[in-house]
Amino acid sequence: MRAALLQAHGLDGLTVAQVDEPAPGAGEVRIRVETVGVNQLDLNVIAGRGPGAAAKLPRVLGIDPAGTIVAVGPGVDADRIGRRVVVKPNIPCGRCADCRSGREARCPAQSVVGVHRDGGAGETVVVPDAVAFDRDGLDAATATATVHSLPIVLNVFDAADVRPGDRLLVTGAGGTLGRAAVEYGAHLGADVTAASRHPLADAPGGVRALTIGDEADLTGRLAADERFDAVVDVSGSARLLGQAVAALDWGGRAAFCAASVDARLEIDARAFYLGRRSLAGVASADLAHVRRALDLVRSGAVHPRIGARYPLDDVRRAYREFPTTTPGKVIIDVR
Ligand SMILES: [Zn+2]
Known part of the structure; x- marks a missing residue:
């Protein structure tokens, strides 16, 4: 079991609950989460509107977690365990013509972490290894602040x-x-x-x-x-x-x-x-854009701004205040 931010219906349906910890499937990794962002997409899931309406509730929120790989599923190199990573929210299908040509942003069959599958606002999250990017040289909050917006x-x-x-x-x-x-x-x-x-x-x-x-x-x-x-x-x-x-x-x-x-x-x-x-x-980004974005931040060319930070237990306040917080990424510190 793991503690995770579970969304039932509306803002009052947000609870930190104990939920099952799934085993990583083929090509997947389990990440012990340090940080995750608060995003407009979460509010859409909470309200059941726009792209957020695709979420089946209850759903664990959190589209852009950063942490460390602690387990791998079949087909993933065991060397990945211990790698510090950050998760790209949009998961391309990996099979269509756009994916095969490296234009994953155009993939018509994308799914989104925290919308179509449980997200990273919890102690652990399971995602495809293909969207878990090495974040060497970047602390978890900076990586979370980078991975969705800059790409x-x-x-x-x-x-x-x-x-x-x-x-x-x-x-x-x-x-x-x-x-x-x-x-x-x-x-x-x-x-x-x-x-x-x-x-x-x-x-x-x-x-x-x-x-x-x-x-x-x-x-x-x-x-x-x-x-x-x-x-x-x-x-x-x-x-x-x-x-x-x-x-x-x-x-x-x-x-x-x-x-x-x-x-x-x-x-x-x-x-x-x-x-x-x-x-x-343009909606979402190619995998190559994520690598370029992380490199730009590592090199100091771009400085993602971090606004407010909240502990996971205080997450309802994070979502209530989100529309009015100062510019900069709003971060939930999971651990
Ligand atoms: Zn595709």
Whole structure:
């Protein structure tokens, strides 16, 4: 038996309970968990909405645990025991054409830790070894703060084909994804404009911070002839994305990875195609993006911010306060 954060129905259904400890199956490992993040997806599971509605309750929450491998299933090298790892939430099927070509983010048959199977907000978790990434040189909280957000940001940068010297607009720059995007864009050598609702206090040197206010009036804050080569939108606001796409230059590329605030996107179709613009939506990340993300953090190029931390016993407070906590990853210390 193991203690784990079990979700029945609604926030009041969250309990830390003793649950069965499954044996790792073929290709799987059991991890003794140190940390796991609090994520919007957990709140969707709790509320039974959006992608969270796929969860069969009761479910152990926790999509991005970090810890140490303590047991392996058939087909996994016993040398993996003792490895310090962090778990990528999206599990690709491993068999489809996209998976076989290393484009796991496009796999149509992905499942998600903590949604389709029990997650990592517990003393132990069992996951496929393929999504347990070595985190040597990174403490568990930093690895948890990296593994879900930064790989998606890297995938958005790839989708927008951001290159050194590009005039890059990052919208939604104030959130966890946005701060990672600004930092990575600066690291890449792009000329970064970071648009956020509230003033960005700690933007890297050389980054132009653009405060657009609660009305999210991006167009009104740009010069009439101002244009960008690339847009990375992590705001979740279709209204903001539409304004950003309108500011693309000839051949400009935009990519986005969230639509949680509003979903209806309006673009000027004529200006879009005559201007040879492109727009891509990105969800999840390839396995290679996770390795790149962990390397970027190890090298000091990107610094994931850790906000509040809570012990597992205090987890209901973590979820209650999650919508209002300061920017940065919210971490549950399991042990
Ligand atoms: Zn697949």
